[in-house]
Amino acid sequence: MQPINDRHYSLIIGAGSGIGGAVIQRLAREQPGDGILAVSRAPLALPASVQQFVCDYSEAGIDHLVREMAPMQGWIRQLVISTGILHTDAIKPEKRAEELNMSNMLEVLRINSVMPAYWLMSLLNILRGEEPCRVFVLSARVGSISDNHKGGWYSYRASKAALNMVIKTAAIEYARRAPNVKLVAFHPGTVDTNLSKPFQRNVPEDKLFDVDFVASKLLSLATTLPIDGEASYLDWAGKPISW
Numbered sequence: 360m361q362p363i364n365d366r367h368y369s370l371i372i373g374a375g376s377g378i379g380g381a382v383i384q385r386l387a388r389e390q391p392g393d394g395i396l397a398v399s400r401a402p403l404a405l406p407a408s409v410q411q412f413v414c415d416y417s418e419a420g421i422d423h424l425v426r427e428m429a430p431m432q433g434w435i436r437q438l439v440i441s442t443g444i445l446h447t448d449a450i451k452p453e454k455r456a457e458e459l460n461m462s463n464m465l466e467v468l469r470i471n472s473v474m475p476a477y478w479l480m481s482l483l484n485i486l487r488g489e490e491p492c493r494v495f496v497l498s499a500r501v502g503s504i505s506d507n508h509k510g511g512w513y514s515y516r517a518s519k520a521a522l523n524m525v526i527k528t529a530a531i532e533y534a535r536r537a538p539n540v541k542l543v544a545f546h547p548g549t550v551d552t553n554l555s556k557p558f559q560r561n562v563p564e565d566k567l568f569d570v571d572f573v574a575s576k577l578l579s580l581a582t583t584l585p586i587d588g589e590a591s592y593l594d595w596a597g598k599p600i601s602w
């Protein structure tokens with residue numbers, strides 16, 4: 360993989376997600392001269408200009424892809440990590456103590472906290488450079504410890520709180536080793552995707568966002584946020600959330 364001179368590159372990990380996919384579509388439409396690198400577990404129908412990479416998100420799979428991306432060092436201006444699960448056929452967010460299951464909780468933590476942590480650590484050298492680079496890791500407001508008044512969803516909440524701590528901690532190391540990078544734990548609001556489908560019933564219509572709306576909000580933050588060496592926890596409107 361070789362970068363083309365003077366091109367800005369965006370890397371989207373979790374290109375198969377509703378939100379990540381919308382970011383790709385918007386970038387392809389609005390910034391056609393820029394490079395888009397998309398990572399997903401399976402090949403996707405994406406605009407022809409997008410460079411696709413398939414990765415099983417295992418440690419070896421991530422290592423392999425990061426080695427392949429080494430020539431991109433200093434060229435990536437925005438990274439979006441949009442992977443995450445709330446439910447699967449076997450996993451449901453817990454409503455009460457009796458529903459907690461150790462292997463399900465470990466699986467949610469593996470996908471929502473450990474995997475993005477490994478991406479963040481592995482990409483440090485590639486993101487380091489002269490030009491600003493903004494990184495949006497899809498978190499959630501329910502990962503806020505101080506904002507937890509409703510309870511429930513033990514595994515998902517814990518996984519996003521752990522993810523937030525990883526982002527906070529990584530920002531300290533990035534500030535030292537890759538000070539051109541800004542890290543953001545991003546809450547997209549409730550967005551109409553597979554992830555939120557089973558939980559949309561009580562969401563007022565004007566609070567259920569379309570994926571393209573959230574993609575536009577994320578991408579406007581991606582051009583304006585100051586590179587200040589700190590992690591930010593922001594919602595879709597750019598408003599800070601307390602950790």
Ligand SMILES: NC(=O)c1ccc[n+]([C@@H]2O[C@H](COP(=O)([O-])OP(=O)(O)OC[C@H]3O[C@@H](n4cnc5c(N)ncnc54)[C@H](OP(=O)(O)O)[C@@H]3O)[C@@H](O)[C@H]2O)c1
Nearest residue numbers: 373374375376377378399400442443497549550552554555
């Ligand atoms: N939708 C919402 O209302 C909402 C609200 C708050 C936060 N978020 C967060 O936003 C992010 C994106 O959510 P979305 O709504 O766009 O979700 P989505 O459409 O369901 O996409 C899920 C993503 O997670 C990856 N994924 C799913 N199962 C996986 C597994 N078993 N192993 C590894 N990766 C797996 C998929 O990877 P591939 O790309 O490889 O297919 C895909 O990128 C998530 O982190 C979510 O927690 C969403």
